[in-house]
Amino acid sequence: MKKMATVSLLLVVSSAVAWGAGNPMNAAQEMFKPIPFKTPNIKDNPSNPAKVDLGMKLFFDPRLSNSQLISCNTCHNLGLGGADLQETSIGHGWQKGPRNAPTVFNAVYNVAQFWDGRAADLKAQAVGPVQASVEMNNNPELVVQTLKSIPGYTPLFWKAFPGEKNPITFANMAKAIEAFEATLVTPDAPFDRYLKGDRKALTAKQEAGLRAFIDNGCVACHGGINVGGSGYFPFGLKEEPSAEVRPANDMGRFKLTNTEKDKFVFRAPSLRNVAITQPYFHSGRVWTLKDAVGVMSTAQLGINLTAQSSDNIVAFLESLTGKQPKLQYPILPPSTTNTPHPTVTVK
Amino acid sequence: MKKMATVSLLLVVSSAVAWGAGNPMNAAQEMFKPIPFKTPNIKDNPSNPAKVDLGMKLFFDPRLSNSQLISCNTCHNLGLGGADLQETSIGHGWQKGPRNAPTVFNAVYNVAQFWDGRAADLKAQAVGPVQASVEMNNNPELVVQTLKSIPGYTPLFWKAFPGEKNPITFANMAKAIEAFEATLVTPDAPFDRYLKGDRKALTAKQEAGLRAFIDNGCVACHGGINVGGSGYFPFGLKEEPSAEVRPANDMGRFKLTNTEKDKFVFRAPSLRNVAITQPYFHSGRVWTLKDAVGVMSTAQLGINLTAQSSDNIVAFLESLTGKQPKLQYPILPPSTTNTPHPTVTVK
Numbered sequence: 001m002k003k004m005a006t007v008s009l010l011l012v013v014s015s016a017v018a019w020g021a022g023n024p025m026n027a028a029q030e031m032f033k034p035i036p037f038k039t040p041n042i043k044d045n046p047s048n049p050a051k052v053d054l055g056m057k058l059f060f061d062p063r064l065s066n067s068q069l070i071s072c073n074t075c076h077n078l079g080l081g082g083a084d085l086q087e088t089s090i091g092h093g094w095q096k097g098p099r100n101a102p103t104v105f106n107a108v109y110n111v112a113q114f115w116d117g118r119a120a121d122l123k124a125q126a127v128g129p130v131q132a133s134v135e136m137n138n139n140p141e142l143v144v145q146t147l148k149s150i151p152g153y154t155p156l157f158w159k160a161f162p163g164e165k166n167p168i169t170f171a172n173m174a175k176a177i178e179a180f181e182a183t184l185v186t187p188d189a190p191f192d193r194y195l196k197g198d199r200k201a202l203t204a205k206q207e208a209g210l211r212a213f214i215d216n217g218c219v220a221c222h223g224g225i226n227v228g229g230s231g232y233f234p235f236g237l238k239e240e241p242s243a244e245v246r247p248a249n250d251m252g253r254f255k256l257t258n259t260e261k262d263k264f265v266f267r268a269p270s271l272r273n274v275a276i277t278q279p280y281f282h283s284g285r286v287w288t289l290k291d292a293v294g295v296m297s298t299a300q301l302g303i304n305l306t307a308q309s310s311d312n313i314v315a316f317l318e319s320l321t322g323k324q325p326k327l328q329y330p331i332l333p334p335s336t337t338n339t340p341h342p343t344v345t346v347k
Numbered sequence: 348m349k350k351m352a353t354v355s356l357l358l359v360v361s362s363a364v365a366w367g368a369g370n371p372m373n374a375a376q377e378m379f380k381p382i383p384f385k386t387p388n389i390k391d392n393p394s395n396p397a398k399v400d401l402g403m404k405l406f407f408d409p410r411l412s413n414s415q416l417i418s419c420n421t422c423h424n425l426g427l428g429g430a431d432l433q434e435t436s437i438g439h440g441w442q443k444g445p446r447n448a449p450t451v452f453n454a455v456y457n458v459a460q461f462w463d464g465r466a467a468d469l470k471a472q473a474v475g476p477v478q479a480s481v482e483m484n485n486n487p488e489l490v491v492q493t494l495k496s497i498p499g500y501t502p503l504f505w506k507a508f509p510g511e512k513n514p515i516t517f518a519n520m521a522k523a524i525e526a527f528e529a530t531l532v533t534p535d536a537p538f539d540r541y542l543k544g545d546r547k548a549l550t551a552k553q554e555a556g557l558r559a560f561i562d563n564g565c566v567a568c569h570g571g572i573n574v575g576g577s578g579y580f581p582f583g584l585k586e587e588p589s590a591e592v593r594p595a596n597d598m599g600r601f602k603l604t605n606t607e608k609d610k611f612v613f614r615a616p617s618l619r620n621v622a623i624t625q626p627y628f629h630s631g632r633v634w635t636l637k638d639a640v641g642v643m644s645t646a647q648l649g650i651n652l653t654a655q656s657s658d659n660i661v662a663f664l665e666s667l668t669g670k671q672p673k674l675q676y677p678i679l680p681p682s683t684t685n686t687p688h689p690t691v692t693v694k
Binding site for chain 1: 407408409410414415416421424425426427428431432433437440441443622623625626634635637671673674675676677678679681682684688689691693
């Protein structure tokens with residue numbers, strides 16, 4: 001994946017040089033794709049309305065956590081751009097997690113999940129935070145026991161997984177959440193309308209920002225349908241970022257692969273909705289788009305952008321905010337006398 | 348208030364004796380009232396759709412808390428009966444609050460708010476948890492600064508408080524939340540339909556439970572539109588409950604009035620939706636309705652109910668679950684570079 005991305009970087013930079021200073025719409029249409037209104041299909045997990053509905057309830061249900069206080073929506077708040085406005089998320093026992101919570105919106109279009117891509121897809125991702133001791137601090141047995149103790153969930157699992165003899169499982173919980181999360185897309189951003197041919201969808205400043213975004217090579221890591229999210233890159237390609245922004249103790253994919261070249265390698269985040277999902281980077285230490293663009297230009301591109309270029313790029317990034325999903329807040333099936341009680345203690 | 352309630356206790360008990368073993372519908376219609384479908388008017392705070400909409404956004408907005416993690420909905424989860432399934436709520440820094448979170452549903456019909464009634468109405472209540480160090484740990488200045496930093500809130504406050512020169516205030520935040528909370532009613536419970544004349548709305552067992560509820564005097568504290576919520580009573584009128592259920596260090600209204608007769612006096616909670624808002628009592632130490640009915644019968648009535656009476660009363664209490672409010676999950680106006688950052692540290 002990394003090698004592919006490097007190759008595409010070269011292609012992009014040469015193509016940027018080729019189109020020069022003209023109207024960037026055609027070039028943009030080659031490098032990006034609009035978010036479709038239609039929910040994408042998911043590999044190995046065919047969707048159906050009952051599965052999406054169940055997934056929505058599970059997404060909002062704090063009883064998936066040991067404390068019964070933390071739901072998926074706590075850190076991926078669907079009213080706040082699908083994220084939580086925290087440097088790094090706060091979980092069970094008020095523990096501070098290691099990395100900034102990426103937005104769940106459009107995550108279905110990412111090549112893999114988590115900052116280091118350690119989950120291949122959203123169902124693999126969903127089982128992580130539920131079990132992480134600093135997040136929801138739960139375990140599969142207790143989750144299943146809890147779900148089985150809530151009679152209102154039983155028919156929902158039956159409908160969502162027709163033909164299965166024992167549908168209330170931890171894996172099916174994750175599949176239902178994935179099916180719901182696949183619906184959490186934000187189409188119709190100004191930039192999507194621009195990509196569909198409406199040049200007026202971007203302001204002149206935003207279009208200049210798009211041009212600068214392409215010309216300076218940002219698009220090499222942040223291209224495609226998600227304006228990022230599709231490849232792995234070293235954070236500090238040209239210059240080491242400050243230790244505050246790139247803490248020395250988080251080496252990214254190196255932890256997974258134990259391979260030297262993966263030190264400080266992360267999945268480039270999608271920039272969709274970036275204007276409403278501050279703070280930035282895996283450390284969450286940068287609070288403004290202007291500062292984030294500054295960090296990227298020196299660390300990744302080895303350049304100092306002019307103030308005007310930086311402003312224009314920020315304006316372009318603001319054009320990536322799409323229509324946020326509208327949904328009915330779910331009324332959750334009630335607990336019973338058989339439901340395990342919440343545990344708020346911390347080991 | 349307490350004296351009034353004692354008088355009504357006597358009236359109720361004598362009336363219960365009067366109607367004897369007949370059909371309890373007529374007696375019930377005198378002692379209770381169904382929840383209207385229409386939202387009630389609020390004293391000193393005329394409602395309008397813009398105010399309700401703003402209040403809903405504020406209710407769900409974790410940026411009212413210092414950590415930007417805790418919203419009204421955290422402890423009064425509208426998907427979980429308007430409460431949080433915790434013994435006592437967990438707040439800023441994972442601190443455990445002193446009392447069980449009462450449901451927000453139908454709270455507009457309570458005589459006053461909080462277990463000790465120290466807030467006269469919902470707008471007085473709303474400012475409490477926002478500032479409590481063990482809950483949202485915020486202060487009015489920072490809340491107003493935060494709201495003013497979010498441009499999307501400005502037109503919403505203007506519309507909600509037409510004619511005001513400076514509508515973004517802490518008091519107006521509370522008024523908007525009150526206007527929203529006044530819409531959080533749960534009409535059309537089986538018991539409401541029964542009160543409107545549909546005898547089949549209750550099962551025979553539930554009707555027997557209603558009879559036992561009246562005959563044994565439960566209705567003295569739990570009557571009216573909210574089946575409770577309208578008066579103050581000593582917890583342990585006939586017999587001291589265990590120290591686990593009634594911890595010695597929480598003396599209820601005594602803390603407010605410093606008056607001997609207010610020791611362990613609390614506002615009798617509404618029993619509406621009680622079957623889905625466990626655990627019970629201000630201590631949250633009792634997890635089943637059966638056990639709660641047992642505690643009440645010995646502590647308040649000085650009797651030991653038969654197993655059948657207790658079962659019937661539990662069945663009756665289950666008829667108090669009304670239609671839960673359906674609402675669209677609000678998309679919150681985004682933070683800006685001027686928005687104060689969250690503070691998760693604990694002093």
